[in-house]
Amino acid sequence: MEPLGRDDSIDFSISGILVRSIFDPAKTGRTTGEIINFAGRSYARLQLKSGEISQVPCEQLERIPEVETRLDAIAALRLSGPEHLHRAILTEKVKGRLTDVFYSMGTGDAEFYPHQFKPVLKLVSSANGRILIADEVGLGKTIEAIYVWKELQARFGARRLLVVCPSMLQQKWQNELRNRFSIDANIVDSKQLLQRLERVTEDAATSFVSIGSIESLRARRPRPQDQEPPSESRQRLAAFLAERESSDESELIDLVIIDEAHYLRNPATAANYLATLLAGTSSHLVLLTATPIQIGSENLFQLLTLLDADRYANLDVFNAMRHANAPITEALNAVMRVPADPIRFRNAIQAALKSPFFRDDQLLNQIAIETTDLRKPTDRARVARVLEGRSLLSDVLTRTRKRDVIQNRVIRNASVVRINFSPAERQIYEAIKDSLRAQALYSASAQTLMVMGRLRQLASSIPAAIKGWKENDALSELLWEDLGRIAEEDDQTNLTLGKALPEAGVSLEQEDTKYKELLKLIKQRIAQDVGEKIIIFSFYRGTIKYLERRLRMDQISCAVILGGMGSEKDAELKRFSDPNGPSILISSEVGSEGIDLQFARVLINYDLPWNPMKVEQRIGRIDRLGQASDRIHIISFVAKDTIEEIILDRLFQRLDIFRESIGDLEEIFGETFDELLVEYLRDGLSDEDLAQRLEQNAIAAEAHRLDLVRLEEDAPELVGHTDFILSHIQKSQDEGRWISPSDVIEFITDILNEFFVGSRVERHATKRDLFDISLSTEARASLADFVENTRPARSTRLHAPGQNVSVVFDIAHRVDHRPRPELIDLTHPLVLWLRGEIDRRHTKSATAVAIELSEQRTDAAPGLYVFATDFWRFEGMHRQVVIRNAVMAIHDLNLLEQDAAERLILGAARFGKKLDMFPYAEMASPLKESLALCEKSLLNQFGADAHFFQLENEQRVRQAELIAEERAKKKLTMLQERLHSQRTSTDERRRRAAPLTEGQMKRLIADRDQRLARIALARNAETASRPVSGGVILVR
């Protein structure tokens, strides 16, 4: 400790001396050599960091010490105010490297639901960047996947996103990205995608967000006999991807999202080949599926194989791993339940250690011998983290069920309206049905599908179907919408319907019994409640158009939503949601994808899908998060004595699909149900046969469902304790472990003021959410430089000369203004540039602060606190970057709990005032002693965490090496076989290909060695800690 009047008096007539104010050590500058005498006092002219000149009384200045720790600063009472603590914390947060901050939170124009951040949470801590999202319908998987993208963008500066989905969903993805996240995405075909990827190999800064359909991108696997280089664009794309699959260059695509991934799971298909290629060339992969994942499922195995081909060698290994995983999940649940159950925990750990997968696991062994009683939250969090890291499945799989997130389930009121065809209708129906069934008999499967499609149209609406056939409408949309099948492009087969078709005239429409029933029902409903909102679902575009026309003629206004409508859809939806707008919305399921209809409570199935999953999806539109009504009505129309009636009675009713969320039935239905229907048509089964088979299915399904319920209650092997994860996410949101729009505003304003004086961030006078930003000339030049050099993924007008740019910080407000203001979030070039500027200029020293906080602003008791805040970084095969605090209450010298400590520090940074500590100068040395205690406690924690990280890293390194070797071995064997067959081939051309294969093998070996070398580097995990801030907080 040195006395104040240090012996280093400064000669202010010399320029360039670094000095600071004794009252605000963060205020620093260089002397200019000028001294001004004014009002009997000497002022030194200083040049501040911003370049501005300021005058400070000479006696209040001192030299900046070369090294000053927090301890030195507190001993000398060189303490700054709360704004410096706030800046220090905010800067670390905004830099985007903390692993316990959700950078994607608040980036979408969507209500906050904790479960939607589960995938983000898992992906960030996952080692291989691959995840399967298997939530139940209606929980917002699309949004979850886009959050993953926002997180990757903010953390790692991800530039390239590819969404792959069935072509019917492309529009939906485009809308969702634009409307909720303000991301403009292009729909591409294989040729355009190939062009983009080729550009990436030339220029790593290439950015794109593209959407491609499974249909247009998939390509068949190359056959050994293929000689010529492929010419067709889909094959060329596949060849391009295959060539880069094994290479260790920087990845082509930062994130690939595959929607409806279950269509890709069959290894024999072209779609599956596409998925494996994309998995091999992207650094992150997210698969989405609504198909329920259940225990013992081969489907799950196949999906997981898509995620990580080498991890689960075959189904048997997979099952063995699942089995081994059970005690880990059990232990995890024991830790995370409130209160924790140490006995269960210990038993489970012992059980896990018996399995060959974990026998040699050092960390588990260490935990097993530790004597923690799991009472301290920090202990529990640490143990939970270890267990999660051990889990063989949960790090690649996330699943949320409605029952986990929706507390009060909505009651479903179901009823059926049975239509009695008039004799004329009956005659037409039977004639067409017979004709179609005759054509389906012993037909090829494509033909059968066509027949099925036509039959479905007929069941939907006779007048609409007949009209559609005459106009030769395409069936592919219907097949997707109704049966969930992606029609092969060459599937178009012509059916002959001609003879059976009557003249669809006015009489047919007038006699439309089904429509009349609908009209009656609607009128009834509206008479009961004028404000009633009714949704009518049909899978057939023709029916929807027909209903729209007829309802309009009957003076009932309605809104219509179809697939592929684009932005018009929003206008229709807005019209419908307006209380004074139309009472009726006619929609197809695909048309209504991704929109919220929770405000409606009546749903009419004008026709019935054959697939029960589709029924659930329809109901899912209104029975979802946010349904205000506690009861919804589902009314289904079915014609008597038709196939639909059989399905309804024998299957749907029995399974109670209208009342219960069936969720988990695909397991048993998936393909068997489709096959049954194909059989029915192709093999000419009788209606009785069909009914019987359906009933058998229903019984099996019920039994299966009971099984599942029991299993899930017994031991949730796959997914851990959801409540804990969800409450963790909720807590992160509550306690500000995310970047709010106001954080971004403060960050930008603060840094611009500090470094680029004359720039301005100004709130609009009347539109409170709109801001004007104008940059100073220096700032513009610097930003322009940055944009030119790094070419960020998003563009900006801020560096254009003479521009005042309107911006918003909260995405929810963006659509309110025309022209559209720029949205500034963590991925905006302005923020990226400022982050760089901080890194370039920021002094490494931690500022010490003294802050007074009103007791109304905190839950901490009045009194004096000393705190230290550190930044920890652990890097190896995975990363862990966090900010940790130690806060000590002076009155009893006890350390605060981690959460309370964080709350107090954040509160002080935000609401505190600067505290003058000089009157208490004699206490400086005891304060220093207690700060030293805080530092020591942080250091101990750091040591413990670093040790765990090292152990965990070791484990991951070993796994990674194993995988790399295995993968290479498998490919090498394959290549060797190929080489052998080429060398011994009698075909001259094949023999000539042998050197090519040899070359491939050499590359593979070189690549493997490089990978192993890189993994070996990660073995020496880097662990570092650095002080961020420290000081005193007085609560009174």
Place this chain on the structure above:
Amino acid sequence: MSEDWHEKLRKLHDQLLKDKGSSGSAPPANGKSKAQSSSVPSRPVVKARMPAIDAVLGIDFGTRFTKVALFLPHINRRVLLTVDGDKRIVPSRLVLGDDGRLYSTTCGSQTKPKTVIEYLKNRLADPEAGAFGGYVAVGRYQLSEIIRPACAFYLADILRKAEAAARAAFPTELSSGRPVNWFANVGVPTKYFDSDMVETFREVAAIAWVWRAKPAGSVLPVELTAEYQKTVGTISPRDMPIQVAPELTAALVHFSEHLNTPSGAFSFFDIGGGTLDGSVFRLRREHESSSFDILSTNVDELGTMAVTRNLVAHAYKSMTDLVERPIIFGGASPEISLAIPKQIERRIQTFFATVIGSAMQKGLYPPSSQLSRRGLNEAPKPTLPVFVGGGGSRSEWYRGLFVRTCEEYGHSAQWGVAGYDVRIVPAPGGIADDDYPRFVIAIGLTSQNLHFNQYRLPSRYSRNSNLPNRIVSVPNYADTKDLT
């Protein structure tokens, strides 16, 4: 580790909690008590380790009322001081008691006031002008002869009270054991700042600074004059901790301190009780520092009270129509409505236009070098930000009038401005008081940059020469000045 420091810490802890924290608004100071009151708890203080802190008083010496703000740079806090009882405004006046002694502000209960001497500032600036109630005899002196000592006497009292109020507001930070460097700045009307008169203000302020150390009380005019003469020889006003600054620059200074403000043209209107002060200036933020080019300033008696009196005079003139008629014909509960006459609005708008216009003539917006074609490459027209402060700044009527002037006076076509963006001045740093716009000059006067920024004042101060003829019914300037 020794237990010694634990014990010390605990003592500190108890001490800190015992000390009352300074609240945002200052508690009323006891005007009569001597500055260092003994009620401040004493504590062990190690003087050697304690650097002296600065405390800066900003004194807005108004025509009718004086306002004082305090700035403590070391904790970056600004407050408005309640100098007079619980009021944040003190009348700018002296009282001559029937005992022939001069009292500051009020003479208390023992003595009866004989003469109340008001408008001290204006009389100091212009002692020969008779506008402020003619000649006043103070004992055997004419007021004009002793106006300097009188003002110094008044300001000394204000300084004394302000210091006491400051210590009451920050008992810990300004505790008796603490070395404090006190500073003060006194506002001077901008129009006098270019003139020699500023030296008079500086001298008076310096004398007041010396006198503040004397105990408060009354004084005989003859003693006062002698004391003044004696003191003036011993001081050098330019080196005193008290200095003077133009009121306008005080209002502007925190524009430059607010780092979020870019270079560019701005306008500032101080809507007072008596006067409306307008100015247009250009802020230049260069690498080095900020400078202000003040392109035009003007003042007219169009403040809120002036308008009120005008309105009452107008009503008085037409009281038959406005008041009597409704009483006779207005039913059981007659409504008397008083519309603001168009000509008052016109005068305010004309005044506003004059301020802006004279800045335009001095090249506020230099004409673009390129010939613009309609609709093609035409630079967007600039919007002039107009900040308002003063007690009337909350009036939507004034603000609306300013905004409307652009369209109604055809400024868009004439001068190429897109419009006026009228806003209340942003809060200066370190202040947490919603009422700050009223005190913006006092607050500005606490700024240390006041003397270091460059202000280029208009070389010549023009007096309303462009304004249309006065309307006769407008009350006397002196009767309306600075009524807040």
